[in-house]
Amino acid sequence: GAGVSQSPxxxxxxxxxxxxxxxxxxxxxxxxxxxxxxxxxxLEFLIYFQGNSAPDKSGLPSDRFSAERxxxxxxxxxxxRTQQEDSAVYLCASSLGRGRVTxxxxxxxxxxxxxx
Amino acid sequence: xxxxxxIPAALSVPEGENLVLNCSFTDSAIYNLQWFxxxxxxxxxxxxxxxxxxxxxxxxxLNASLDKSSGRSTLYIAASQPGDSATYLCAxxxxxxxxxxxxxxxxxxxxxx
Numbered sequence: 001g002a003g004v005s006q007s008p009x010x011x012x013x014x015x016x017x018x019x020x021x022x023x024x025x026x027x028x029x030x031x032x033x034x035x036x037x038x039x040x041x042x043l044e045f046l047i048y049f050q051g052n053s054a055p056d057k058s059g060l061p062s063d064r065f066s067a068e069r070x071x072x073x074x075x076x077x078x079x080x081r082t083q084q085e086d087s088a089v090y091l092c093a094s095s096l097g098r099g100r101v102t103x104x105x106x107x108x109x110x111x112x113x114x115x116x
Numbered sequence: 117x118x119x120x121x122x123i124p125a126a127l128s129v130p131e132g133e134n135l136v137l138n139c140s141f142t143d144s145a146i147y148n149l150q151w152f153x154x155x156x157x158x159x160x161x162x163x164x165x166x167x168x169x170x171x172x173x174x175x176x177x178l179n180a181s182l183d184k185s186s187g188r189s190t191l192y193i194a195a196s197q198p199g200d201s202a203t204y205l206c207a208x209x210x211x212x213x214x215x216x217x218x219x220x221x222x223x224x225x226x227x228x229x
Contacts, residue, residue, distance in 0.1 A: 033160075043150060043207065043217060045160040058161070091217075107217055 002026070004108035006092050012114045013082055021077040021111045023092030031097030032075050033105060034067060038088040046090075049075065050097055082115045089113070118143040120208050120220040128226040129196055137191040137223045139206035144184045147209045151180050151191050153202040154222075160205065164191070196227045 005024045013019050025032050034046040045059040049069045060066070064082075069075040079086055089112050093105040119142045129135055139149070148167045152160040164173045164180040166189065172181040179192040189206055206220040 043160075043209070044162060045152070048160075105217075105219060 004092055004094050004106050006090075006108040006111050008111060009109065010112045010114075012116065014116050015084060016081055018078065018080045019082055019113065021079075021090050021092075021113070023075045023077070023094075023108060025073065025075070025092070025094030026106055027073075029094035029096055029106075030072065031095040031105075032069060033093040033095075034075070034077050035091040035093065036061075036088045037091060037110075043091070046077070079113075082113075084115050087113055087115045118208060118210060118218040120206060120218050122204075122206060122220040122223045124223060125221065126224045126226075128228060130228050131196060131198060133196050133227075134192070134194050135196055135225070137193070137204050137225070139189040139191070139220050141187045141189075141208045141218070141220075143208075143210070144187055145210060146184065149180075149182055149189050150207045150209070151178075151189075152205045152207060154205060155202050163204075193225075196225075198227045198229045201225055201227050 004026055007022045011019055030051045032049040035043045036046055037043055047060055047067045048056040064080045067075060067077045077090060089110040091110045092108045095105045121140045123138045146168050148165055150165045151163040153163055154160050163178055164175055166173050166180055166182040168184060172179060177194040180189060182189045193200060203222045203224045205222050208218045
């Protein structure tokens with residue numbers, strides 16, 4: 001597809017279980033971002049990958065959260081031992097990553113995570 | 117189509133000055149507006165979030181205001197410090213959709229010691 005895709009679109013899990021969320025960025029985009037949006041809240045930045053550089057993990061809320069980006073393309077966000085406060089929509093975005101902050105970020109449709 | 121513009125594109129001020137960053141948007145049907153800062157080589161740090169029903173939010177030396185009817189938001193930084201040097205982005209989130217986020221063009225701020 002031409003846009004950023006995310007899977008699954010919806011995920012319901014039980015507290016304490018691990019979940020994996022996937023993001024396929026636009027082909028050729030070197031920058032990839034993960035955000036979280038809780039109900040009624042704005043975007044919370046989680047992690048940023050730029051090319052082969054070490055990711056900026058400064059936004060990860062706890063050590064239960066981790067992310068990988070394999071081969072500079074697909075990314076997986078993993079949440080271990082999920083808690084109810086992890087319930088949110090998880091958004092992925094990619095950009096050309098030309099080193100400019102104002103590169104347009106193209107967002108995926110998001111994964112709605114519900115932790116029961 | 118929502119367009120978000122930030123003025124000025126770049127700003128250089130001496131330490132200690134108060135300053136105002138501007139954000140304009142064309143579609144007032146927004147859910148909320150968020151100000152971020154981005155340091156070179158890093159991701160975004162959220163500064164302030166203003167819901168569409170609110171007029172302003174404050175955090176420390178930062179104050180953000182929102183005037184939906186005129187499509188404007190301002191970020192006021194009091195007593196600027198060199199550590200405030202960064203690029204400041206506003207992002208508008210459209211009503212009815214989580215993924216409809218439009219970022220502004222950014223203001224690159226340099227605070228000179």
